[in-house]
Amino acid sequence: MTKVSLTILFQLLLLVTYAQQNLVPYVHPLIGTEKMGHTFPGATVPFGSVQLSPDSDTLSYELNGKYNGDVYKYCAGYKYEDKTIVGFSHTHFSGTGHSDLGDFLIMPTQGPLQLNPGVASNPKGGYRSAFSHANEVAEAGYYKVKLDDHAILAELTASNRVGFHQYTFPKSDQSHIILDLTHGIYNYEDKVVWTFVRVVNDTLITGYRQTNGWARTRTVYFALSFSKPFKSYGQKNLDKAQVYKGFWRKFDQTKNFPDIAGKRIRMYFDFDTEEGEKVKMKMALSPVSQENALANMQAEIPHWNFEQVKAKAQADWNKELNKIQIDASETDKVNFYTSLYHSFINPTTYMDVNGQYKGLDQGVHQATGTNYTTFSLWDTYRALHPFFNLIQPSRNSDMVQSMLNHYDQSTLKMLPVWSHYANDNWCMSGYHSVSVLADAIIKGSFKGNAQKALDACVATSNHRSYEGIGEYIDRGYVPATASGTSVSNTLEYAYDDWCIAQIAKKLNRQDVYETYRKRSESWKNVYDKSIGFMRPRLADGSFKKEFDVLQTDGQGFIEGNSWNFSFFVPQNPTALIDYMGGPKKFTARLDTLFSMHLPDKFFAETEDITREGIIGGYIHGNEPAHHIAYLYNWAGQPWKTQERVRMILNMQYKPTPDGLGGNDDCGQMSAWYMFSSMGFYPVSPGSEDYSLGSPSVQRARLNLENGQTFTVEAINQGDKNVYVQKVLLNGKPLNQPIITHADILKGGKLTFYMAAKPVKK
Amino acid sequence: MTKVSLTILFQLLLLVTYAQQNLVPYVHPLIGTEKMGHTFPGATVPFGSVQLSPDSDTLSYELNGKYNGDVYKYCAGYKYEDKTIVGFSHTHFSGTGHSDLGDFLIMPTQGPLQLNPGVASNPKGGYRSAFSHANEVAEAGYYKVKLDDHAILAELTASNRVGFHQYTFPKSDQSHIILDLTHGIYNYEDKVVWTFVRVVNDTLITGYRQTNGWARTRTVYFALSFSKPFKSYGQKNLDKAQVYKGFWRKFDQTKNFPDIAGKRIRMYFDFDTEEGEKVKMKMALSPVSQENALANMQAEIPHWNFEQVKAKAQADWNKELNKIQIDASETDKVNFYTSLYHSFINPTTYMDVNGQYKGLDQGVHQATGTNYTTFSLWDTYRALHPFFNLIQPSRNSDMVQSMLNHYDQSTLKMLPVWSHYANDNWCMSGYHSVSVLADAIIKGSFKGNAQKALDACVATSNHRSYEGIGEYIDRGYVPATASGTSVSNTLEYAYDDWCIAQIAKKLNRQDVYETYRKRSESWKNVYDKSIGFMRPRLADGSFKKEFDVLQTDGQGFIEGNSWNFSFFVPQNPTALIDYMGGPKKFTARLDTLFSMHLPDKFFAETEDITREGIIGGYIHGNEPAHHIAYLYNWAGQPWKTQERVRMILNMQYKPTPDGLGGNDDCGQMSAWYMFSSMGFYPVSPGSEDYSLGSPSVQRARLNLENGQTFTVEAINQGDKNVYVQKVLLNGKPLNQPIITHADILKGGKLTFYMAAKPVKK
Structure with missing residues (x-):
């Protein structure tokens, strides 16, 4: 029996053995959107590329175009306590404590054109709008809100790579859809490196944007399609200077000019709308090219039926939830x-x-299986990836393969630490990808080359210049002089090394097992028996004198004090x-x-x-x-x-x-x-x-x-x-x-x- | 008989009917490098992608990293009258009056490492070097110069896509090769948008650089290979600020760190050298990817024999010269x-x-035949493309096809005006690509789709918003109010329209022929019989009152007064x-x-x-x-x-x-x-x-x-x-x-x- 027919048989078995319930009503995406949860309320399918969600602010916009505000607060773009929405962007992190993304903000407006987002205290001074939670619905795969300042009902849904917008306008000969290409999350130092846009015809726009944010070199390509032709369009280029204007002056590039590029660009598209008219929009993303973005759109949503896309998104969720x-x-x-x-x-x-994706080497690669990104590994190795091994083992196998692809493309020859969009931002500590690999290999989820996975673990854990690993190998602990987080590093390395030992044992690599079993006991070297706590140790072997077991900063730990880390x-x-x-x-x-x-x-x-x-x-x-x-x-x-x-x-x-x-x-x-x-x-x-x-x-x-x-x-x-x-x-x-x-x-x-x-x- | 065997037969015929002469000695690449010629003296093969040449300056570098000087003077990067060489970069225009390029400057040095280029008045204050013409040899496909300050003999040759450097060092444990990624021609407004570099191993580096210069959105990818491993390397990042440093601080990115990106980067590679030791280097370029750059290198120069590459380059020249x-x-x-x-x-x-190239739409395309760029059409339609029709008809056919590809990729639906590297910089006036198309079609050189070429000509010449074409069509002339170059525009459009008529006649498109034959007489509308000169005309039909037939600026002309343009x-x-x-x-x-x-x-x-x-x-x-x-x-x-x-x-x-x-x-x-x-x-x-x-x-x-x-x-x-x-x-x-x-x-x-x-x- 072939693998495919086995899979089909299993699916049939599942169908006959349990009845699917409607579990979507139990999903409340607004949970976690207030205070510290840092979740977003918008529309996505499971593990979707596009996560289309309202941004209530990112940083506080000032009218003069400068940014001011709390970058941390807006990691997910939306805060429940806010009273205005700036627009709807297509990429978000869920629950992170650092930020990036917020690509391709769309905002429908009507009335006189405004190209400045305005400020929360005066939404009418910009294109943003007041809204109220009474007029807001957030479901798995669907989001709806009334934009009070524009009397527009906004609805969002998505497929994997396409955001689908449906805007119900009032009657107006000044209806607009704004595409703000300057917008982004974690944008305060002018994250946008370059933007390129082609207005292909009166319903199709393609382009890309390159940013230098938490991901250092990140390019997202898009294709944007409207359900009805715009009557006119234009752009405002906020760049301070263009290197060469010269003969470009032949053109009025601000109005109905289809060939656009620069660093800070805001575009708009004008429509006449009847009362209650729905203008729909599809925005497809690609990590590789405009052409691929368009192909993604055509493959995933070849029609204009919003309800159908929403129903599909919620069916996808139901399947996973069940x-x-x-x-x-x-x-x-x-x-x-x-x-x-x-x-x-x-x-x-x-x-x-x-199957194409852009790798860590910024080259285009062909995936086998599904290639994944957004690995917050210091967090997720603990319970999320083990949970995937339980309930999503095939996906987890592909995730492990994605991490090995990252390793293959790494000049440093390291597995990912915190990776997203073909970048590592090196956030947090340890090399916990080895834990994810070990758990998938030990539990039998990983279907790829385990020997190669072990090699990647060994290489990563021997990168001597990375966060005190060299001294850790030599001394059995990271000395306080080598790292500000010397104790948590030592503890995390010791655990990670135990993971490597487990892989080695499973693969009968006795020498590797023995090395890493020994390394896994390194936690003992930072345990100060005299006080019964883990404690920073100096290069001479003595423990750091001034030490506070309740404090984190400056005490050799990160996101946890000695009380917890011990x-x-x-x-x-x-x-x-x-x-x-x-x-x-x-x-x-x-x-x-x-x-x-x-x-x-x-x-x-x-x-x-x-x-x-x-x-x-x-x-x-x-x-x-x-x-x-x-x-x-x-x-x-x-x-x-x-x-x-x-x-x-x-x-x-x-x-x-x-x-x-x-x-x-x-x-x-x-x-x-x-x-x-x-x-x-x-x-x-x-x-x-x-x-x-x-x-x-x-x-x-x-x-x-x-x-x-x-x-x-x-x-x-x-x-x-x-x-x-x-x-x-x-x-x-x-x-x-x-x-x-x-x-x-x-x-x-x-x-x-x-x-x-x-x-x- | 197949097409291939016919070609072989012709080549055999050529061999028997004339003996090839050694014509390379008659080529003196230094001609035109002084004063206004704006040619470059370095190494290239015929129609080569890589044109590897010394830059004696671009703008005058200041020690504080700011630029100051005459951008026009350094269009080709090298001025014969200069006394110092900054280094050798891989792309140059030949003879232009505007500038760009200068990609990937390489400079060999020895002694204490200097990462600032220094100034001409004090070459020892930077990595640049004094040189003298007595120690300089410039031949077709070969360039040699002694770098006095470093006692290094530099030799350059090239294949189509690869620059081959051979540096003869003195004995030194402080020999360096510098890769200055901030360097460029026409660089004074910080042209570099982004740079990405991977040190793959101790002899191979790949990367790319994106610029916003005369070409608005231009990315060049490279692969660089050394004939011997460097002993260490490093970079200086001159960026004012990085958006996110955060956990990147774990690394010392300045020294032996292989994963590099930023806006302003200078790299160096250190070697120990014996007296007279030759360190060789290959730099391959690609418009598409690092992977393609490496493949270009492997395909064109898989070895380290400098003399062989030089001999091949000169043989290629001899073949063309003969x-x-x-x-x-x-x-x-x-x-x-x-x-x-x-x-x-x-x-x-x-x-x-x-066969891959990046198109005007910034997408990757597959060429049929050879795809060309660098079309200075206002100049070259006159005699250069006709010369190609005579002596390089196959290449000219591919050039015409390249222009049609450009048209296909253009959101404006226009043939190129002045195009290079997947961009139009719109330099000068007219739509003279139609002349190149007409000449190739009339003379039978163009082997592609002539009907499509005619359609492209018609679309381009009807782009009403471009430089007064709309008014030209309506009135028969461009009014002085619509353009500062209204008379030369009218005269050039009239000639170009005659070209379109010739294509239409050949293709039996009588209606198109008649329209354009009529348009081709528009020159008569700017001829002022009362003075016997071409003269700007106002929208009301009257001629501009104040008028100087000897003056160019402000008189309705560009690069020529009424005396010449009449x-x-x-x-x-x-x-x-x-x-x-x-x-x-x-x-x-x-x-x-x-x-x-x-x-x-x-x-x-x-x-x-x-x-x-x-x-x-x-x-x-x-x-x-x-x-x-x-x-x-x-x-x-x-x-x-x-x-x-x-x-x-x-x-x-x-x-x-x-x-x-x-x-x-x-x-x-x-x-x-x-x-x-x-x-x-x-x-x-x-x-x-x-x-x-x-x-x-x-x-x-x-x-x-x-x-x-x-x-x-x-x-x-x-x-x-x-x-x-x-x-x-x-x-x-x-x-x-x-x-x-x-x-x-x-x-x-x-x-x-x-x-x-x-x-x-």
Whole structure:
């Protein structure tokens, strides 16, 4: 039987074994759009290239064209608390703590033409518009808002590579659609390097824009098509100077001139509209060429039926959402399916319909499978990629292959650190791509060349000039003199090295295994037994004298203090417990972490999270602590894991715009939610084991890609019944709070018996 | 018999019918490098993509990195009068009056590393070097110079797409090769938009640079290979600010860091060298990709044998030069073959070895035949493209096809005006591409779709918003209010329209023919009979009141005053003579033109030529007058044509660096020389006719592409024997001073009988 027919058989099996539910109503894209969540409310399909969403601001625009404002706040382009919308742009990060993108802002207006976006305090002074949440609808794959200042109803939907806009205009002979090519997220230092636009005819425009933002060298090509011909068009070029004007002066380039290029360009297209007339627009993107962008449009949306595209987008979402079917409270279902939605937004497809994409070397490559980008790996190796191994293994295999392609194209011969759009921005620390590779290889998801993957891991982890790796190899730790984040680096390298060892073991590369097993114990070298905390160490071997276990900056850590990071030995909690004085002392320390009172100065310096993102001294809003609640299991106190996990699920995830206590970080926060709400969590990716917690769902049915079904059931579930009495796997009691990936892949049932009283033995 | 075998047969025929001479020694590339010639002395193959030449300055560099100086002077990058060389860059225009290019400057140095080019007055303050002409050799395909400040002998040669450098170093542990990516010609407003470089390994670097110069959006990709590994390398990034530094700070990007991008980058590569050690370097270019650049290198120069590449380049030149074999004085042979050399430099190949090129739409296209760029059409339609129709008809057919490709990719639906590297810079006036198309179609050179060519001509000539075409169509002339060059525009459009009519006639498109025949008479509408001069006309039909027939600026003309431009009716000299009062008056006017005394103010405002470029009031250094000497033929005074032509040949072309009285303009001046020195000239391209003058050669043998040979013989030739007594075509006397293109293609002999006394009948 061929592979294809096997796939078809599996799909048929899925069809007959479970009925698809309509889960789209449980997705509330506005969750996380207020405060620190940094999610966006607009329209996208799962893992889509185009993520078309309103920008309520990026930086605060000033009328004189200068920028002023909070670049961090607008990572996703939209803040729920804002009162105006600048327009709708086609690319966004979901949940990040740094920003970029915001490509190709479209804004429909009517009345006298305004080409300045204006400011929030005076929307009528520019093309932006006031709006109200009463007139706003955000669904998976669909977004709608009334633009009050222009009396225009804006609706957005998308396919993978095409944003589809539908604008319902009033009667006007001054209706406009603005394409602001100066607009971008993280734009304050004039990010746009070059813009090129061709007005091909009165319904089709193609072009590209090159930016130098978080991604250093990034070019996005587009093709834009209108459902009706514009009557006229024009541009305003805001460049201070053009190198050569000369004979270009023959032309009036501002009006109806089709050949446009420069650094700072705003375009407009004029229409006559009848009352209630819908003007539709398709904007297709490509990382490779204008030609590919047009081909993407023609392949994905060859028609003008908005409802059809919306229906397709929501069907795509439903298909993905149905991979896990839960019984839970309505609130929990909203939290769960919105988390599932957020975890399926990134990584993004980075490839044209013909398989071409632009690589790290800025050359055009042909993908095998789907090529992905947007790898926020310091965040997502923890739970998001393990979640993909569970429920999206084929996609995760392609993601791993995409990371190996990146490695092949890298002059530094390094796997990605934080990569998007054929660039690495080197954000955060470690080389956690090795964790993603290890987890996919150990769990059998990765279908590519594992030997080559191991070679890439070894090369990356031996890049001596990168963040103290050389000294780490030589001394067993990164000295404080070599890096401002010497302790967290050492801890993360040690874990990553353990991942490499797991691959080596699986591939019978004993020498590599031994090297990396040894390296994986390097965490011991930054543990100061005298104080019982991880602590910066100097080149002479002594520990840094002045040291504050509550502080992060300047203490050798990043996004987590020593209190949190001292628990970061996911690869060997047993040894850590031993180092920390045994299970009793270890448990007491965990208790202190969750209950301590933090001084105010601590909140001031903690990045990316709200005050609510912190429980005692436990920082859920940042990632280094995500495994900590599960460590009680190793100390013989699983009931405390159960209690803490349910507490975190309740306190950190709420079905409201401000419901996320920290950046969602491309789905990592959401992936934590889904694992934990189903009762298990991958404490150490690269291992087959999941550590058990306390499910908050009544039942979860995992419809696996291999055709198997794995069901989690929580008997006697309830808000107070957070403690697990016993757990049966396929009817047999578990002796320890662990199940394996293989257990799940086989299909079957995990039954938790819940009660309000802990089982303290 | 197949087409291929026919070609081989013709080549065999050529081999047996004439013996190839070594003509390379007659090419003196330094001719024209002083004063106004604007030629470059470096190494190129015929119509090569790479034109690798020393830049003695571009603008004057200041030590603080700012530019200051004369952009016009350095159109070709090198001035003979300069005492220092900044380095060797890979792209140059030959003979233009505006500038661009200068891509990828390489400079070998030794001693302490200097990354600033320094200034001419203090070469030791930067990487530039003093040199002397005594240590300089410039040949077709080869250039050599001693760099005094570094004691390095630099040698350059090239294939079509690859520049080959050979540097002989002294013993030093501080030998460097600098790659200055900020360098460029016409660079004073910071032309570089973006630069991207990958150090692939210790001998290979690839990258690209995007500029916004005379070409608005131009990207050149490169692959650079060293014959020996560098020991270290680094870069200096001169950018004022980078948008995002952030986690890039992990790296020391200045030293041995392979992943480089920014706007203003200078790189260096360090070597240890022994006394007399040759370090070789290949730099391949591509308009499409780094990958293509590398493929170009591997295809064209897969080895490190400098002498072999030089020998191949010179063999290529010899093959082209032998297409015309002349008997003449040694001086005349230098003038002739240097002219032939200069006329075979532009247009340039614009296509990779795999046939890909980047089009005007900035998309990648696949060429059929060879795709060319660098079309200085206002200049070259006159004699250069007609010369190609004679001696390079296949190449000219591909050039016409390249212009049609440009048209296909144009949003404006216009044929090129002045195009280079997938851009139109719109330089000068008219739409003279139609003349090139007409001449190639009428003479049978063009092998493509002539109907499509006609459509392109019609569309271009009806672009109403371009330089007064709309008013020209409506009124029969461009009113002075619509354009500052209303009269020259009207005259040029009228000639161009006559060209379109010729195509239409040939293709039996009677309606089009009639329209354009009528339009071609529009010159009459700007002829003011009251003064007997072409004169600006206002919208109301009246002539502009204040008017100076000697002045150019502000008088309705460009690069030529009314005195010269009033003769610009090449399509119908007979009617012009009639308008000017008959042959006698016309002859007297021509005499006055050649003998008048010009006021000094006139010289001050005349562009692009030296004082020596003017004879009386006849301006040979600019193009509008190039046909004028031949007009005596139409007035029944061929002996005056003969006298004037020989005078111009003598006065305007000298075998010295300052030997050209005006810009060579991509070979137009040179093409005039070759035609005229062989005794005939295409007064009205688009016609089959050549007008006869007075040959200065004793004999010229044209080895035609069709296998035929056409010989021009001048019996009793001598410096004083400039007058033609009689002319025989294949032994039969000619009744009028005209031969046709068909006459030449048939092969045969044209015999001039010369004497010192004119035949005045």
